[in-house]
Amino acid sequence: MLVGEQKLTPLPFQRRSSRTADLPIPSSVYDDELEKEIIDILRTCGTHGAGISIRRQFKSNVLEHQTRTIVVQTESGKPRITSSGNEMFHIASITKILIAAAVIIAIETNSAPNVPEKQYSGFKDIGEEPLTKVYNQNSTVKMKAIPENPTIYHFLTHSRGFLSANHRLFGPCGTPLMAQTEARDELLSSITDKEEGADKNKTWAGYSNVNYVAVALVIEAVWQNSLDTFMNDTLFNRLKMGSTSIGLPANRTMGNSGWTVDDQGCLHEIRQPTYRADGAEAAALGAYSTVKDLDTFFKFVIDTFYDSSPLPGFDISGLQKLLKMTYQATELLHFTALGLFTKLDHSTIGALSTNRLQFPDELFSTYNVLPKQEECMISVYYMAGSAIGCGCATALHLNENEESFVVTVLTDTSGPVDSADHILRLILQKIAQRPVQGTRPQKPGQLSNVKHMVNLAMVESRRKWTKRMEKIQYDIEHAPKISKNIEGIFYGDSFSQRLEISKRNGKHFIAVKGTSASSASDEFQLVWVDKNLLRMCVSPHLSVDSLGNGDWSNLDFKAEGDEQTVTELIRRTASGEDRFLRR
Incomplete structure (x- = not known):
């Protein structure tokens, strides 16, 4: 018997008839x-x-x-x-x-x-x-x-x-x-x-x-x-x-x-x-x-x-x-x-x-x-x-x-x-x-x-994905120009994950990284939604976990700090908040 209040219930073996059948007909399914x-x-x-x-x-x-x-x-x-x-x-x-x-x-x-x-x-x-x-x-x-x-x-x-x-x-x-x-x-x-x-x-x-x-x-x-x-x-x-x-x-x-x-x-x-x-x-x-x-x-x-x-x-x-x-x-x-x-x-x-x-x-x-x-x-x-x-x-x-x-x-x-x-x-x-x-x-x-x-x-999946791509493009084109400094490395609070934000050609990019040099995600564009919110732009064909209610379906980061510098990024997940601190 297993430990715990819930018990694992036996499943019956299945039959398609109540008697022992003769040798089944060997006709092919794959034709x-x-x-x-x-x-x-x-x-x-x-x-x-x-x-x-x-x-x-x-x-x-x-x-x-x-x-x-x-x-x-x-x-x-x-x-x-x-x-x-x-x-x-x-x-x-x-x-x-x-x-x-x-x-x-x-x-x-x-x-x-x-x-x-x-x-x-x-x-x-x-x-x-x-x-x-x-x-x-x-x-x-x-x-x-x-x-x-x-x-x-x-x-x-x-x-x-x-x-x-x-x-x-x-x-x-x-x-x-x-x-x-x-x-x-x-x-x-x-x-x-x-x-x-x-x-x-x-x-x-x-x-x-x-x-x-x-x-x-x-x-x-x-x-x-x-x-x-x-x-x-x-x-x-x-x-x-x-x-x-x-x-x-x-x-x-x-x-x-x-x-x-x-x-x-x-x-x-x-x-x-x-x-x-x-x-x-x-x-x-x-x-x-x-x-x-x-x-x-x-x-x-x-x-x-x-x-x-x-x-x-x-x-x-x-x-x-x-x-x-x-x-x-x-x-x-x-x-x-x-x-x-x-x-x-x-x-x-x-x-x-x-x-x-x-x-x-x-x-x-x-x-x-x-x-x-x-x-x-x-x-x-x-x-x-x-x-x-x-x-x-x-x-x-x-x-x-x-x-x-x-x-x-x-x-x-x-x-x-x-x-x-x-x-x-x-x-x-x-x-x-x-x-x-x-x-x-x-x-x-x-x-x-x-x-x-x-x-x-x-038809329906492509329609949904197209709407998401249009929303990403809209967010990029209509992003407000916020002058706060967000470049640098933000470290997970009590966990080893980190966010690295860089700027090239006037655009911000974000990569999610682990502890080793090889454990780094692709870079994605990062845009302001308002003065307190940043959004990662991830195309659906590049992220299974961003689909539906997946663990990366929320790509927004709350930005905290002063008027000049963001010192903390917070992302809500199904299991709570992930907080990233600038050091």
Whole structure:
């Protein structure tokens, strides 16, 4: 039993029929028609390229295994399609699934009989102990107690956790600003201090990257080594996921380029933020992988589910612990260590995309994979992630008596519309309509037309972005001429972030920086709104966290000081005020 008042509720394994079916029909989901529809979505969204994998499996029988890389934006204008699945992508929050699986493997492998290696002895029983207790027992530097004594299991499922604090982890353009070594004292302690005055009986829950920052701290303390060596030894090397890493591989020859689409639908090649193995963001969204490697990982999950043991010492009992850990935040939102657990006739799929972040209530963002049914038999573990120059989504369905399946979609582009989100829903529609031997395929009412939804989303998203760009231009052109001195460096009050303001050609520019020389955001123009307010001008295609109610959605700084000089800048965030002082 987990520590704390909230309990993690087991989820039932899903079936599409009440009896054991014969071997499912091995007809392909991925065909020429689906490929054309995917290419159409990529073109509509302006996406440069995508990696896609589909696996359907019943016990040891592989019914379908397809991987594709599709590059739409080519010099010839014709899509370039390959089937190796070896192209590397930043996988953003899909990282969390890999981290959670590795933690459970370490805990369960230690307790398994007939396993000679005891390298995971320190992980025994850590899942149900308060996270701070586990950390302090394994570290010479101590962590402050966290309210309600959450366990590592609570953090893996976001049933206890911290408010989002991406504005501390990243600059507006997604540049990592904090090292893992700084996270304990600077990030977790400052958030804990704010929580100490809060109502201790109040349930605090929420999906947050900071939850996995805390998980990484405990992993490194118990492992007595770095997070990336833990992931390599526990998961990547053992499953032969040779193209997967925590942090950008140092030997990556293709550089770190990505793509972004602006409000006019124009594609720009950019240098993506470099996520580091030693960065505070590493466990939350710092992994790089391929659709081939992610398919290998999910095959391991499916094989273990069917009572095989691909990893010595880790079997179905360990996997069941991973699958059954869930926190029901609302009637429809079930947080698990593998993502959100949901049925295909619920609007939960898409909930973690930038499409939903920007348009939480519009049909083109919230449409279900399947229309509402009296009893939808298909449930999945859904996960998604976004960052500058990438979008990704996965869905895993496990079925004891019939076929299981997994779909992975990775893209190298961010923009007004997250194409990975819509492609995932399209593929899930196709899977749901496929027959399984001994049963009838689900024939629901009118399916949502994914292509139509994508077109609507693109029109409305570009309209919203264009209005924002017009507002930025208006602010620049109509900025009052204030003669106060704002140039210089402003240091975070009790945190290491700093703002550097410079002036060139009569214009002011601002950069958000961390402690190291490499942890600096791009420069953005800074303009006066009035004599007490400054505004950072950030184009939407350069900042995921400025979309919707993201942690950089407020780009205004209150300016305090005297008539000649600004001595303090204050920015309001969801977690309070960030104060920056001139020194």
